[in-house]
Amino acid sequence: MSVPAAPATVWSVLSESARLHADREAVVDPRERLTYGQFAALASRAGRAMSAAGVGRGDRIAVWAPNSARWAVVALGAHSIGAVVVPLNTRARGPEAAARLTLTGCRMLFVDDGFLGLGFRATLYAAAGPPAPGRPVRDLPDLTAIVDLGSDDTWGAFLRSGDLPRTVNVGALERHLPARATDVAYLMSTSGSTGAPKGVALRHEQLVWVYRALGARLGIGAQDRLLGVTPLSHSFGLNAGLLAALVVGGCYIAVDRFDPTSVTGLIAAERVTVISGPPTLFTDLITATGARPLDPAPRLAVTGAATVSPELLERIRTVLGIPLVATGYGLTEAAGTVTAQRPQPGGPGTLAAPALPGIEVRTVDGDGRDVAPGHVGEVLVRGFNVMSGYLDDPDATARVLDPDGWLHTGDVGILDERGDLRVVDRIGEMFTVGGFNVYPAEIESVLAGHPAVTEVAVVAVPDDRLGQRGVAFVVPASPVDETTLLAHCRAALAGYKVPAAVVLLSEMPRTPSGKTSRRALRALAPA
Numbered sequence: 453m454s455v456p457a458a459p460a461t462v463w464s465v466l467s468e469s470a471r472l473h474a475d476r477e478a479v480v481d482p483r484e485r486l487t488y489g490q491f492a493a494l495a496s497r498a499g500r501a502m503s504a505a506g507v508g509r510g511d512r513i514a515v516w517a518p519n520s521a522r523w524a525v526v527a528l529g530a531h532s533i534g535a536v537v538v539p540l541n542t543r544a545r546g547p548e549a550a551a552r553l554t555l556t557g558c559r560m561l562f563v564d565d566g567f568l569g570l571g572f573r574a575t576l577y578a579a580a581g582p583p584a585p586g587r588p589v590r591d592l593p594d595l596t597a598i599v600d601l602g603s604d605d606t607w608g609a610f611l612r613s614g615d616l617p618r619t620v621n622v623g624a625l626e627r628h629l630p631a632r633a634t635d636v637a638y639l640m641s642t643s644g645s646t647g648a649p650k651g652v653a654l655r656h657e658q659l660v661w662v663y664r665a666l667g668a669r670l671g672i673g674a675q676d677r678l679l680g681v682t683p684l685s686h687s688f689g690l691n692a693g694l695l696a697a698l699v700v701g702g703c704y705i706a707v708d709r710f711d712p713t714s715v716t717g718l719i720a721a722e723r724v725t726v727i728s729g730p731p732t733l734f735t736d737l738i739t740a741t742g743a744r745p746l747d748p749a750p751r752l753a754v755t756g757a758a759t760v761s762p763e764l765l766e767r768i769r770t771v772l773g774i775p776l777v778a779t780g781y782g783l784t785e786a787a788g789t790v791t792a793q794r795p796q797p798g799g800p801g802t803l804a805a806p807a808l809p810g811i812e813v814r815t816v817d818g819d820g821r822d823v824a825p826g827h828v829g830e831v832l833v834r835g836f837n838v839m840s841g842y843l844d845d846p847d848a849t850a851r852v853l854d855p856d857g858w859l860h861t862g863d864v865g866i867l868d869e870r871g872d873l874r875v876v877d878r879i880g881e882m883f884t885v886g887g888f889n890v891y892p893a894e895i896e897s898v899l900a901g902h903p904a905v906t907e908v909a910v911v912a913v914p915d916d917r918l919g920q921r922g923v924a925f926v927v928p929a930s931p932v933d934e935t936t937l938l939a940h941c942r943a944a945l946a947g948y949k950v951p952a953a954v955v956l957l958s959e960m961p962r963t964p965s966g967k968t969s970r971r972a973l974r975a976l977a978p979a
Contacts (some may be wrong), residue, residue, distance in 0.1 A: 460633035461656035462695065466492050469701045473697050478698070480722065481706040484521040491525065494611075498529025501614030505560060505597055508627030509534030512556045512639065516540035516572050517564035518708035522601045523695055526562050531656070532939060534631040536641045538651075539685035542567065542886075543946035546579030553580075554640050556651055556843065557594040564602035567708065569907050573598060592878035620960060621683070631715045635659035639843055642784045642889070651843030652686075658810075660699060662787045662837045663691055665808045667700045668752060669792045670726075672779060679728045679750070681707045681733055683802035686718070687788035692728055692754070702726075712740030719746055727774070730887025731761075731954035732918050733903060734768050745773030752776040752795055755774060760802065768797075780805050781875050785852065785859055787837040791873050803871035811835035815859070815867050821933065829877065831865040832858040881970070883912035883920040885948040890922060895951060898944045899924055904932035907960055909968045913977045921952035923977045928956055953978055 466488070469478070474489030486494065506571060513530050515537065517523055523892040526538045538556045540549055550574070553561065563572040581590025588598045600606040610766035631637065637659055667673070678697045682689030684706075687793040697704040705722050707715060716737065718724070727733070729748050734755060737746075753774040755765075765777050778790035792812065807813045808809070815829030816822055823829035838859045841849035853858050862882070865875040881892045892910035906929035915921040926937060934954040941950045961972035 458950070459735055461631045461635070461659055462526060462530065462637055462659060462698070463630050465660055465695075465698050466495065466528050469698060476674070476701065476836060477703045479521045479524050479694075479706065481519070481521045481708070486521050486525075491521075491528070492711065494525050495528035496532050497611050497614055498525050499532035499535075499614070501610050501612075502529060502535060503533050503558060504614050504616065507533065507535050507559050509629060509631070510536065510627075510635070511968075512536045512538050512558045512949045513560040514538040514540055514553060514556070514558040515562045515684075517541065517562060518546070519689070519706040520601065520708060520897075521706060522564075522607065523684050523702070523706070526601070527672070527694075527917055528968060531631050531637060532855070533680070534627075534629055534635060536636050536639055538913075539641070539684060539690060540940050541641070541685040541946060543948060545946065546575035546577075546945055546947065547944055550580040550589075552596060552641060552651075553592055559594060560610050560675045561595060561596060561598045562589075562601050563598060565600050566913050568603035573600075578801045578864075586850070615620070625838050626933045630859050631656050634693075634971050638690070640683075640690075640784045646859075650845060651838040652687075653843055654784075654787050655840060658690060658836050658838075659695060661810075662696045662808065664699050665810070666692065666780075666789050666792055667696055667842075669750065670750070670792060670806060671699055671703065671776075671795060672726060676702040676725045676752075677705055677723055678728070679704055679705050679707065679715075680729070681710050681715065685831055687784040687887070688728070688730075688782070688887070691788045692782075697935050710736070713738040714758055716740055719750065720748060724746070724750050726750055726754070726762075730884070730919070731755055731764055732886040734764060734772070734900050735878050735917055738767055738771050741772065743771050745771070747773075749773035749775070752778070754778050754780065754792075756780045756805075758852065759805065765803075772969065778805075779803055781865075781873060783861055785839045785861070786835075787839070789837065790833050797819070799840045802868075802872070802874070804868050805876040806870070806872045807833075807835075808837070811837055813867065813873050815865055815873075825867055827862055828866055828876065831861045831863045831873065831934075833901060834858045851968070852903070881911070883922065885915075885920055885922070886918040888946075889919075890949050892922065895922060895924060895941065895945065898941055899926060899937060899954075901944075902937060903936040904928050904930045909960060909970065909973055911970050911973045911977060913974065915952070918948075923952045923973075924948070925955055925957055925973050927960055927961065929960065 470488040470492035478491040479486045499579045584590040584965040599610045637656045638651045680693045684690045756779045776795035777794040778795040782789035793805040812834045814832040881906045895910045907927040937954045961969040
């Protein structure tokens with residue numbers, strides 16, 4: 453496949469947009485409104501400040517903050533000097549963030565300590581130690597600085613630090629050049645098929661290519677204003693939100709937290725034309741509006757998940773009044789997008805969607821043989837969108853990327869006669885809560901660490917609002933109650949990972965081979 457024409461990096465996309473339409477709005481949040489010219493200038497300044505702090509090409513910086521214009525400025529600033537961005541979910545707890553920062557060796561961390569009173573730094577200190585001589589966090593030796601995006605004084609001081617004269621090593625100029633097309637842009641977080649945390653390396657050129665193709669498929673252009681509800685820490689929110697707006701010269705409206713009632717007002721006030729997000733987003737908007745159309749209604753809604761229903765797609769169109777509705781499929785290891793429908797008036801007639809140009813999709817059986825159209829098989833993907841691999845984990849990479857370049861997704865889908873794909877399930881036990889992937893092994897590990905737990909298994913159950921929720925089944929070693937175990941989970945896991953219920957059992961149901969019977973557990977799960 454040929455490499456797409458320039459601009460082929462996220463930074464060059466912004467630079468080109470700033471040159472072509474400097475006065476057009478690019479990024480908006482409740483605190484700031486930035487035109488493309490202002491956005492590019494501020495990002496360049498942030499990049500100089502990172503460079504002054506010792507960050508160079510190939511180094512990693514992390515952002516642990518809600519969606520905002522400053523989040524975007526930091527990310528693009530990092531790209532302006534060739535640094536790699538590591539997004540952290542705002543729902544992550546201290547131990548999760550510390551593990552991610554350790555895995556990626558981040559040099560700088562940007563937080564918003566005032567967000568919802570969460571105190572990101574305090575939770576990180578509790579997990580990895582307080583500040584120590586020469587270190588902002590004692591047990592994170594790679595980390596050299598923490599910058600609070602939520603503080604105007606701290607943010608201003610950070611930006612000014614890049615304006616000061618400094619000595620540049622001429623022999624090391626390569627460390628301060630913008631990213632190249634083949635460089636890694638983001639290290640996204642995923643647990644893959646095993647539940648163990650991994651970093652997915654996504655390159656600049658593949659991201660720009662994929663989201664130009666997606667914009668063309670969905671008909672998104674410079675006139676569009678995209679609502680950014682899905683977190684920028686998530687591949688869908690970052691790439692199908694912010695990047696999708698930038699590559700067409702549109703405007704990204706950052707939403708730091710989702711309150712359905714306030715978001716309906718924001719949609720009207722900001723003249724939003726495109727909404728994308730998980731099915732939960734749209735069910736909550738339908739409830740918040742009292743099943744009345746948005747006024748004015750956006751022209752396009754984009755959603756997708758194995759649990760999305762045709763009924764919901766029809767309600768988006770007829771209840772919310774959004775005339776064009778499209779679904780698609782993607783995963784972090786494939787740059788977030790594999791397939792997408794072409795929006796048609798009257799709503800999609802099917803949940804199946806074609807792959808973007810240049811992307812191949814197969815469905816295979818357990819022996820790796822192609823299955824016939826209309827039959828269920830594991831989804832395999834090959835193309836420009838497929839990741840470079842998992843960070844520093846060649847064994848895990850080899851398990852999902854075969855020698856012929858096919859990504860074994862672990863998802864189960866059906867290809868129709870036209871080659872359009874509908875995803876129906878997952879081979880493993882991963883499930884999705886409000887658009888976020890949840891891996892039972894991670895929850896089971898946390899619960900198994902409680903002294904009163906001797907055995908645990910987590911299964912997914914349907915949830916009307918969130919799509920799915922987890923239920924944990926525990927065989928206790930000593931007296932314990934559900935409230936205690938849920939509190940234990942909340943202290944160590946992001947909220948969406950915390951089970952909806954904990955059921956105490958005297959023993960686990962078993963299959964004939966002695967394994968835990970997850971089918972039996974699902975039958976026992978509370979409605």
